Amino acid sequence: MTRRSGAGPRPTQGRPAGSTPDQRLLDSRGESDWVHTDPWRVLKIQAEFVEGFNDLAEVGPAIAVFGSARTPPDHPMYALSEKVGSALADAGFAVITGGGPGAMEAANKGARDAGGQSIGLGIELPFEDQLNDYVTFGLNFRYFFVRKTMFVKYSQGYIVMPGGLGTLDELFEAMTLVQTQKITQFPIVLMGVEHWSGLIDWLRDSVVADRRMGDTDLDMLTLTDDVEEAVALMVKARDQ
Numbered sequence: 422m423t424r425r426s427g428a429g430p431r432p433t434q435g436r437p438a439g440s441t442p443d444q445r446l447l448d449s450r451g452e453s454d455w456v457h458t459d460p461w462r463v464l465k466i467q468a469e470f471v472e473g474f475n476d477l478a479e480v481g482p483a484i485a486v487f488g489s490a491r492t493p494p495d496h497p498m499y500a501l502s503e504k505v506g507s508a509l510a511d512a513g514f515a516v517i518t519g520g521g522p523g524a525m526e527a528a529n530k531g532a533r534d535a536g537g538q539s540i541g542l543g544i545e546l547p548f549e550d551q552l553n554d555y556v557t558f559g560l561n562f563r564y565f566f567v568r569k570t571m572f573v574k575y576s577q578g579y580i581v582m583p584g585g586l587g588t589l590d591e592l593f594e595a596m597t598l599v600q601t602q603k604i605t606q607f608p609i610v611l612m613g614v615e616h617w618s619g620l621i622d623w624l625r626d627s628v629v630a631d632r633r634m635g636d637t638d639l640d641m642l643t644l645t646d647d648v649e650e651a652v653a654l655m656v657k658a659r660d661q
């Protein structure tokens with residue numbers, strides 16, 4: 422795992438081009454060399470947990486903001502995400518994102534420009550290496566599952582901007598953890614009514630209707646376009 426305070430590229434030396442440790446760990450078709458080193462990888466994974474816990478332990482109340490890496494800076498959702506980051510900082514929260522471009526960058530920008538803590542938990546990807554320029558404290562993880570633990574452990578709630586697979590993964594993981602009571606008092610806000618309505622309708626009309634989810638499971642979600650409402654919910658949960 423690499424760490425940085427302030428902006429700039431993260432080092433990429435010492436790893437084969439076009440692959441990451443996470444990818445090699447999970448790819449059972451890899452060369453046998455990698456298979457034989459799996460037990461040793463456990464130590465690297467352990468180190469990543471230890472470093473993450475150590476570096477994030479002192480972070481105060483924080484909210485994670487997720488959203489598409491592909492939201493361009495001139496998109497209304499970029500502006501909304503920036504507003505979310507700014508309002509969270511004004512309310513005294515640190516903002517944690519995936520440290521990437523798009524909606525993550527916007528939330529980091531909003532938080533940093535408002536004088537708040539702007540944290541990026543990046544992931545080493547074969548095609549993307551850099552934390553965005555608005556991260557004031559950043560960690561870069563090798564392993565997705567270690568990084569996901571950090572989001573859950575060090576944030577008090579999630580605000581989810583429109584996104585794709587990565588965002589949906591983060592959203593559904595949190596929903597599963599709330600449903601199974603692994604995390605409690607954990608507000609989840611979906612920003613962007615137009616983007617999320619279709620998914621909510623399908624969950625209610627198919628998944629809940631077919632009894633594959635509980636009647637009240639969707640109550641854990643708040644759907645809104647209103648930044649103040651989203652942040653007020655986070656403040657209420659913090660004050661409780």
Ligand SMILES: C/C(=C\CNc1ncnc2c1ncn2[C@@H]1O[C@H](COP(=O)(O)O)[C@@H](O)[C@H]1O)CO
Pocket residue numbers: 486487488489490491518519520521522525543544546549583584585586587588589591
């Ligand atoms: C695809 C591109 C860049 C990818 N870079 C990322 N950096 C950091 N975190 C990322 C990145 N891509 C996905 N994530 C995580 O998933 C969520 C966004 O995924 P989506 O599929 O775009 O919705 C995000 O919250 C991150 O945690 C191109 O530049």
